[in-house]
Amino acid sequence: MESSPYFQLTCSNDAYRVVPPGASALVRIRFTPNKNKDYSHELVCVTERERIVVPIRAIGARAILDFPDQLDFSKCPVKCSTQKTLLVRNVGNQAARYRLSTQSPFSVMPAIGILDAGDTMQVTVGFHPLTTGDHCGSLAVCCSTGEENIHTKLRGEAVDVNAGLSTNSMEFEKTFITMSSHKTMLIENRSNITAHFQWKAFPTEKGEIEEKRRLV
Template sequence: MDSSPYFKLVGPNGVCHQVPSGSFCTINILFIPEGSKSLFLKDHVHELVCSCEGEKFTVPIRAIGARPVLDFPAQLDFSSCPVNHSTQKTLLVRNTGNLEACYSLSTESPFTVSPATGTLDIGETMQVTVEYHPRKSGHHSASLAVHFDIVDEDTHTRLLGKAKDFNVGMDPHSLELDKTYLSLSSHRTMLIHNRSNITARFQWKAFSTEEEEHHQRIRLV
């Protein structure tokens, strides 16, 4: 084995052995992660080369540094959710690694996550809330990134959601007001019906979507 400050070959009779047919010998490799804390967090790679008559093979040696591991699922699916309505899912996350997790969480609209930052000790659990608030119908996907400060590594959870319109309508769909004289008024009555299983909160606007309203604001500015 090549010289290394972290690995040492400690077998019987040094490094040369004679093994009778059908027998075996034990080779001990000592790992010495001495030095600063950064070396303790670093992965170390080495190799042991075994040579005999007419053959030579290599045994890889790997020492994985300490890591925080938060057991987020690989994917979180919100399925079908109403447009302009907040749907939340709460995850119970545990630090299954061998190092304290100083983490930060981030994602993209229409998803949000809370808490955004924190610290979780080895073996401890916490609740993480992911919110899906779509502004328009259709399929949405984003990545929930978990960043660990001390090891400068990221893991990702895929977020999926499908937004659909409320079963809410107006009757009639258009109104024609009766003629009236100046300074007098004319009025008609219409109905808003909610046939969904959630409360519909509404307001009257001049534009059908927030995007159209945003473009109009920019134009006026």
């Protein structure tokens, strides 16, 4: 083993040993760290036929953020924002420099920051679906110390709100030329959220896009 101030063999580095077939030999390595950080080294064993390299790793302090494995938004109104707040704690023994990321229709705030060991913070995850149906995604948590990313599964179901017109059809009576007649219908919102509406020729954005392409 090469000389290192942190790893030393308890026997001589150039020691020669004969190990009979089926037997084993005990190798003792002394580790003497001087800081709370990662250490790495190599133990090399050379035989008549091969050279074996054994990696030596010592892992220092780490930040550990206790995100849940899954976050379920259940049923949410389509084209409306729904938010859930997570209380996240750093249960590790080092400050966490983190970066959070996800994909539409999900969002997360704050996206980057620092959380000291033992401290807690609030993370807000948003769900803003533009189409009805089930939506799945993941929330990735990356720390600067290089651990494998944490992934929280995200799921939500977007449904139409209970809102609509008071009638599905309107019939106008006979109207003289150059004259006009009027009928009244109601837009009824039977949900507990504010519904923003706009009159359009097509029920979906996809239909509008296809019509614009056809005209072009």
